[in-house]
Amino acid sequence: MNGIIRIKIFPLFFLAIALIFFSGCTTSKKYSGFTSVRKYQKNSPFIFKNNITLTAPDLSKDDKVTVNSKLNTQLDDSAKVKVTDAFFIFHKITKPPAFDTSAVIRSANNMKTAMVNLGYYNPKVSYTYDTVIHRNGQKRVIINYSVIAGIRTLVDTLAYLFSNPELEKLALSTKKESLLQKNTPVTKSAIQFETGRLVDLYRNNGYYKFTADEIRVTGDTSIEALTSVAEDPFEQLRLLEEASQKRDKPTIRLGFQLNNLPDSSKLQKYYIDNIYVLPDYVPGEQYTDSSLQEHISTNYITRYHQRLYKFYIPGTHLYLKKGDVFSQDNYLKTINGFYKLGAWESPTIDILEKKDTNLLDIVIKLNPIKKYAFEGNIELSYSANTTTTISTSNSGNLLGVAGNLSLTNRNLWEQAARMTNAVRAGVEFNTAHRNSNGTLINSTEIGYTNNILFPKFVTPFKKLNRKKLLTKQTFINTNLSLINRIDFFDQQIFNIGLGYNWTNKENHIWSYKPFNFDYRRIYNRSESFDSTLKLYPFLRYSFNTALVMGQSLSYSSTYINPKNPKLVGNLKANLEESGLIWGLLKQRKKTPQNGNFFNQYLKEFIKTDIKYTYTINHPRSAIVFGAFAGVGIPLSKSDTTLPFFKQYFGGGPNSMRAWPVRGIGVGGQPLAAYSNSLFNDRTGDIQLEGNAEYRFNVAPLFSNAIFFKMALFTDIGNIWNFKNTTPDGTNDPTQFKFKNLYKQLGVASGVGFRFDFTYFLIRFDVGLRFKRPDVPENDGWQIPNVTLKHLFGTSLSDREWRYQNFNATIGIDYPF
Structure with a gap:
């Protein structure tokens, strides 16, 4: 073996398991x-x-x-x-x-x-x-x-014994929401939850002053069978047996009652009278100050020093209404709505009781935040073993650095709208080799972005703004960028989109973009790039100047199991189209070669994808599962694939981590030769991927300033094209076919090292390929021949081994 120490992959996992063991023993004090x-x-x-x-x-x-x-x-x-x-x-x-x-x-x-x-x-x-x-x-x-522990006491029956008929009716109508159902454990937390639920229920129905002090809980554990006298001896035996069973499974009858308190106002129903809004509130001032100007709207009165905002703005986030019964939920929704708007800091609401009445005045105090904000940040990315330069030995490690500067106006046009102007500059280095110009730079990017966010629906349909949603937003996004892929091509990007965001309930977010214009021009193509397109037809269809015009709809939600909060699910779904409507701008019976601008560049497709993650949290660890499925269907006969900027790709810090960015696939397409001088980006119309990750805490560092964590992970997936991309229609290894799915799936496992700084997390992931879709033998299954020389050696054979079997990445935050 020439003196090389060979370390098979299994000892690496034994080492990781040992780390878990020691970590677990430390935390449990054994x-x-x-x-x-x-x-x-x-x-x-x-x-x-x-x-x-x-x-x-x-x-x-x-x-x-x-x-x-x-x-x-x-x-x-x-x-x-x-x-x-x-x-x-x-x-x-x-x-x-x-x-x-x-x-x-x-x-x-x-x-x-x-x-x-x-x-x-x-x-x-x-x-x-x-x-x-x-x-x-x-x-x-x-x-x-x-x-x-013994035997847990369970609920036999739950009763609401309130002397107030309306309170009792409200409780009975929501009894199914209680955690204290029949045969469930009687715990202190469950009783506290039920008490809090009843308090919230009553405060949402006008009982503004109702508190937990008004409720007391009683329990009765007597067994009826022991106090009953039956003439029939067999019936007496049955009752005694029932009593014996209840001793083995103790139960309790619970009752929620009103305390006998002299303060009858706490059982009084309250209604909202006047609502006052102070949009430029100065801490310490009174809403009755005579120096304040006044404007009367339908539902509220605005009192202000200067007109900093349009008078209708507060009404778009006001869930309290004059004449309605007081609702604690609407009170909290109003506070959260103003807080999320971002135009005011620490919004507060005072509730004033009107003497000798059951009426409440509402005073909303809004302290304006600074109008302008400046922000800057730096992004860092790293991926090993990629081939994206045309030098003689072109495989290297890509290190990306990007800087962002932005200026935000938080009160655009006096509408509490936000406008952000941002510039971005980035550079990607090939740390191992230089390009044909003798520099380490692999690509450069410079761009300008303008984003405008309105706190309402900007639409001619006024009824949409009257609908009470938790959030309503309109956005207009514009982007101009110039990207130089050195030795390959230059790319100009112009994108503008108009859309709407809204939330109908907590943790459920919708976004609809009725108009999206995305034009990307490729020019200054190198001879090497053109020769690559000839060799790989699927790239020829993808990497062209293209225009996308269409609509999109997306939805995301987070679900936390109420009975077991450690179980958390996250769902994201997207649907997008291009050309279904705007395709009417194409000249009929014309081809891309002899038609107008839209015939030449407008792409027609439908694309949809869904991503789901499921997390099982433990005190010092978590198990996370992820699944992603996406498909894009080119509709035009002249298009064999989606435009490259709409295609899926695998590899990198967040997907198939044992492959570099855009390094896996397409389908069973072989890897480019290690010393190949050809463009090697791999993108496709279909992506399937599954992930599993076991995350665990290891140890705090630097007096708990940083927490060192680790993870064991497995990634399974690949990308494919939807159509056959070969010019003559022969067998295409990049096309998705169910019969080839198993053979063309990639499988990788690895170890992650994470440094948690509380506000952000830096992640180092190292992955090895156990199943390669580009290898037909044994359906791609292999045990990588890991040696220290292969991992750290600098010879050509070692670099080639890493290119074919291994990848290391740096990422920010968790991959999914």
Whole structure:
């Protein structure tokens, strides 16, 4: 083996698993490795370790982890052991607490109370302790807590016993929303949730002063079978058996009642009277100040110093209405609406009771934010093992750096509209090789963007603005860019789009773009680029000057399981078309060669895709699954593929991470030769991809300023073309066919290293290809022959191995 140490892939995974093991042991305080103790009391026993054993047969494995974590928090402060870790196996205890049985007893009682709050009303908590004399004379005390949960008490019936008929009617009408359903555990959190739900329900129906103090909860655990007398002996036996079963499965009858309070105003229904809006509020001033000017609208009164905003603007985000019963939800929607608008900082609403009435005056105080904002940022990207330059040995690593500067006007035309002007400049370096001009630069980009966002629907249909949605926005986006792909081509981009965003309920966002004009011109094409187009026909159809004119609709939502908040789902869906309407501008019976501008450049297609991620969160880890499916269908006979800027691609920091950006596919298309001087971007009309990632915490760094995390991941997928792209119609390895799907799927696995700075996360992912769609043998399956020389060597064969089997990327935030 020429002295080369060969490391198969499996030991890499064993190493990652070992890291998980050490990380998990550290957080659970079951120390593996070496533990040192500093600043302890000499010749006195001190607490070295707390072990908690939970016995609860009715809990799942994940629930046991959660309950164990909660029990650890119940340790008395005088019994807690603080441990710091280094390199996973070295642990340090500083100032361990002196052993005190009273602290241990308090900890046991705290655990018992915690179990009661979880619905275990007869838990048994005991403890033992052992003293270990260490070789240096330390008296280390190990405390073992045993928590036997017992049987959880379940809900038998739930009743609302309010003396106020309307309150009782409201509660009964929403009973299905309660967490306290029959045969569910009676926990403290469930009772608190139900109390809070009832308070919110009443405050949303006019009972403005209603609080949790007005509610008390009663419970009855008596077993009717033990107090009933039956003449029939068989019936008596049946009742006794029922009583025995209820002892094994204890239940409780719950009742929610009104406290007997003398303040009857808390049970009074309130209505909204006058609404005052102060759009240029100065902290400390009163809405009754005589120096304020006044403007009366249909639903509210504006009082102001200067006219900074159009008078209708507050009304577009006002969910409270004169004459309506008070609603807490509408109150919160109004605050959130003004806050999301971004024109005012910290909006507040005062509620004023009118004496001797059940009427409320509403005063909305809006402190204007600074009109102009300036922002700048830098973007960084990295991808290894790509071929995008025409030098003799053209494979290298791409490092991209881009800078953005923007100026935002937050109150355009006195309409609380936002206009952002931004410039962008970027450069991509090939860190391994130079291009034909002798420079390291692979591509450059410069661009200007103008975005305008109105806080309403700009449309002739006024009824749309009257509809009460959580958000309503109109956007106009314009972009001008110039991109130079050195040694290949130059590209000019002009894009303008008009659209609408709206939210009908929390975590559900819609966006509709009725007009999108996107023109991209390719010019100054090099001979090398033209020769590539001749060799690969599918590129010839993609990389042309093209115009997209059409509509698009997108939807995104986030779902958090109310019964299990650690389960989170995210869905994004898009639908786009071009040329279905604007295609009428083409001259009839004309070809792209002899027709007008639209005949020559307007592309006709339909494109749709959907992305779904599902996250299972744990206290110190998470399992995340992702799925993506997208397809674009060229409609024109003269177009074999979508325009390249509308096609899908795989590889890079967020997709198929074992391949470089635009490095996988198309279909079973072979990789370009390592020393090939041809353009090698790979894009397609269809993309299928699935991802799985196990993320886990490792250790805090630099006094908790940064948290080091890791991940194990697997990516599966590829891209394809929808139509046959060969000029003569022969078999096309880039065309999607179900019979070839399995053969042409790429499979990769790897390890990720993440540095979480709280506000953003920097990610380093390293992936190896276990199934290559470009290799026909064994359907592409392989075990990469990983060696240290292959990973870090500088020879041509080592670089070629990395080009064919390996990729490393840098990314910002999580990939999905």
